[in-house]
Amino acid sequence: MTFRVLTGQFMHETNTFAAVKTDIAAFGRMIRHRGADEIEAHLAGTNTEMAGYIDAAAEHGWEPVHTVAAVANPLGPVTDEAFEHFSGLILDGLVENGPVDGIALALHGAMVTESHEDAETELLRRVRAVAGPDTPVCCTLDLHANVGPAFAGMVQIVCSYLTYPHIDMRARARRAGDLLQRAMAGEIRPRLAYARRPMLQGADGGRTDVEPMIGLGKKADAFMAADPRVLDISINAGFGQSDIPDVGPSAIVTGDGDDPSFQAIAEELMDDIWTARDVVNNVYLGVGEAAAIARDFNYKDKPLVIADYADNPGAGAYGDATNLLAAMLDADLDNACFGALYDPAAAADLAGAGVGARMTAPLGGKTDPRFGGPPLPLTGDVVSVTDGVMTFDGPMMAGVTKSFGPTAVFRVKGVEILVVSNLMQIIDLRQFLAHGIDPRARKTVALKSMQHFRAAYEPLAERVVVCDSGGLATPDLTRFAYAKVRRPLHPLDPDAAFAAP
């Protein structure tokens, strides 16, 4: 039997403290494809959710209805116009092609719009209004999803990423699609068991290279091995820079049928996350400390990598923080690189001056200098100008082509600065290589990323250090005034505030 399956991808991780909204154009700067032809041409075979659903469609002989693939870089709330536009494409597809046998969605789980604090739940409400309560819906989520109980009640199958750095987007969508196939065929009757605790975020941000996530993952595997009715388990670490009631980590068990043991599994996983609530593996250095380590670094043939954790554009930071760069220049580092610094005006000026030009430019710090430092008036040489386009080849997004927009490399003393026009965190070597910087040959590689950089950069590094430059994704939560989250909430409230969580 041929099943007709509607697919749609609409993803954003919203930092509600970011002052810059996410509009339709922001999706155009990352992933924005419409209809089967565009989606298959751009995404088939890549490490993306849509590729996983395309694989599932081919394997199971679906008649797929691919509506839209839209992903924007994390930043402030999604505009109502953008939400209505992209959710409208999914809903129009449903109306025009319905009834369908199943629905396969790729969502982030932490989208907030101007009007909806839990945008994924709003989208599912609208999907259910058209498709009815019984059409099976599978959904992939980012491991940093903030999932509330209302959402969990409207979806039958959830497969969140199991990795951070995220390297299993295609595999998780394929898994969700395979379960959807079994549900449509009547082999299973999936439904979700859901649990959470009063926490802003959990499991040390979800890092899957350290505890507690390593142990949690093993435990989840054991639960699935012990009972084939446990179809899948998702452990969401949550995304803390979101001032909404449903912020925080959650565990979701996709079970076959209704059995209290599924709920018990979700609760046990969340008990573990609660117990490990104070675990932090990173040591967050000040920028001066990080620059001093670089100055004294005994370089042989592999670089020191400094992660500018707090200015990670992958968590909604502005990507133009200058504090770490200033410290590196003060320390007189040589053979160093720094990137990507988001500054479209400077990138245009540098590109306009051309390769070989020596000039003085105010660099970075323009969005909100309270988070990461003011613009730096720097004199240096333009050593590279490109259109910013690169095709990734690393573990996270191999095969995906993206663009920094007009891009220049500006050398100031011993530091090559990658100045870009499109906000993006560093996850792939091609982001430096395509613009003339070989990070494998630098003594110090400073990059804006929290954790994703580890997939491509940890293997080539002699040492990795992490610093808090004061950017908007700072781990120092005292800098934010939470007003809408549910209380009490760890770590905003003391342990004494929690009776028996």
Ligand SMILES: [Zn+2]
């Ligand atoms: Zn994530």
